[in-house]
Every structure is written in structure tokens, then in C-alpha cells.
Amino acid sequence: MQEKNFITVDGKRFHYMWLRDNCLCPECRDPNSFQKIYDISEAQSPPKPVSVVEEDDKLTITWQEQPIHQSVFPISWLMAHVNELDTPVQSSRKIILWNKTDLQKERTVRHDFHNCDFDVWVNQLFSLGFTILENIKSTQELESFICSMGPIYETYYGRFIAFIIAMRYTLFFPSSLFPLPSSLFPAPKSLLRSPCSEVPKNQRFVPHGYKTCYIPVKPIKGTEAVDLAYSAVGHPLSPHTDFTYLNLGRLLQFIYCEENNASGGESIVVDGYRVARDFRQNHP
Structure with missing residues (x-):
């Protein structure tokens, strides 16, 4: 069943953006390492399907692109990658969801290994998710x-x-x-x-x-x-x-x-x- 931005397969919803981003074809994934090659951020517009066909335990989507692109997903693969929400993690530390502008406001994300306030480093590690240790x-x-x-x-x-x-x-x-x-x-x-x-x-x-x-x-x-x-x-x-x-x-x-x-x-x-x-x- 198709919706505005989703398709439902066996009662599970899959967003078109996610499906296009995870295309399994050799043009989108390296055929040897299976690593992603396609970068959806370079797309000119959000992905839209021309047609969606489910048969022979496969979902085939033809995308509205130039040139036309087709993605084929085994239903078993889709079911193995259903997004299930986890229980939210409780933490006493402040979690900062950041972008480049936010990082520029931080005191520092770089710490000298031999002259570092360990508590500051740990708090920043857990609040930002990363830090840089130098020297x-x-x-x-x-x-x-x-x-x-x-x-x-x-x-x-x-x-x-x-x-x-x-x-x-x-x-x-x-x-x-x-x-x-x-x-x-x-x-x-x-x-x-x-x-x-x-x-x-x-x-x-x-x-x-x-x-x-x-x-x-x-x-x-x-x-x-x-x-x-x-x-x-x-x-x-x-x-x-x-x-x-x-x-x-x-x-x-x-x-x-x-x-x-x-x-x-x-x-x-x-x-x-x-x-x-x-x-x-x-x-x-």
C-alpha cells in the first residue's frame, strides 16, 4: 500500500527517502565491499516512485529520476531492516544535538592529551558524542x-x-x-x-x-x-x-x-x- 511518503509492506512502513538511500544495486553500492556509493544529499529533489510492484517476494521501485533508476528489495531484507524504536536512554548529562554552528559556540572540542581536564573531556564526550585528543x-x-x-x-x-x-x-x-x-x-x-x-x-x-x-x-x-x-x-x-x-x-x-x-x-x-x-x- 502506498502513502504520500511511505509504502507499507506486510504491515511495516518504509519511507521513500530511506528506500532510495538504501538501494542495493551495484550503481548505489560497491559490488565488492557492498559499501554505499550513492549520496542522496546530491539528489535534486526528494525521491518519488513512478511505480511500485511487489511480486515474487521482491519489491521493485522505479524512481522518477533522469535517467530512470530502479531499486529491487527482497521482502526478507526489508523485514530484517524494519526500524523499531528503542526505549529512550535516560542520562543525567546534557545531550547536545549539534551542527557546525553549534560546535563553533563550544569552548573547545580539542584537548591536549598531556594537559587536559579529564572531567571536562568526559562531559564533552558524552554531551557531543565525540572529542579530539591531540599530542x-x-x-x-x-x-x-x-x-x-x-x-x-x-x-x-x-x-x-x-x-x-x-x-x-x-x-x-x-x-x-x-x-x-x-x-x-x-x-x-x-x-x-x-x-x-x-x-x-x-x-x-x-x-x-x-x-x-x-x-x-x-x-x-x-x-x-x-x-x-x-x-x-x-x-x-x-x-x-x-x-x-x-x-x-x-x-x-x-x-x-x-x-x-x-x-x-x-x-x-x-x-x-x-x-x-x-x-x-x-x-x-
């Missing part, structure tokens, strides 16, 4: 700081993970998790010293916990990357949430970048809750 000298120093707050949550990636990716003679990245969990980091210089001072251009160096190993890989082209984050060619990474596929409680993620010799790699921070609130108010 961390090593991953060992970062690990000690993280462990002073709680245990590090280890995933199948390990405790701390560093990726150095060879791509046309440039070196890229690393990663780690905290129960609050780990993510990607650029590789610490200490890990590049003997016996690993020279990393072959066709290999990926992965410090895994406190062990190291070499994993042979090809130079990564945009069409071959398992993850677009590891590709220096192709599509940029749009704002996203890491580790949504893990069944975990609320966690903190620490991303440590020591050095980046490749072009690009700038970080973008977005308050998804503010986006959702504004969208709800502007498009009830």
Missing part, C-alpha cells in the same frame, strides 16, 4: 589511557590493528577497539622499525595485538578493494557508523592517526541524531 605520542600511551577507563573490547580484528596499505607508492592507515571499541589507525612509526623497517610495496603489514605478520596483497585499485577505506582510488567514504553489525552495548571508538602520506583521508564528523531530528521537524 598522543604512541599507541602504548593511548592504550594505557584507554585501559584506565575500562577494558579494551577485542573483535576478530584483534586488540589493536594497524594497516599500512601500499597503493601507488603511498602508505595508508591502522585500527583499534575499546568497550567503548576499536577502529582504524595509521601505523605507528615504532612498528615500522626493525625488523619491519622495509615493508614490500605489494604487502600489507598488520600488527595484530602484540604480534606482527605479513599478509601478501596486491596494490589496491578502486575496483578491487575489499573496503573502500583501503582504496586510494575511487569513491570517497561518506559519513557512516562503524561496527553496526556487532551486537554490542554502547561503546567508545578511538581512531588514532599518527601519519598519513597519502592524499585525502580527511575526517568528517556528523551528528546523525541532529540530522534525524531536523529531518523529523522539517518533514513530519
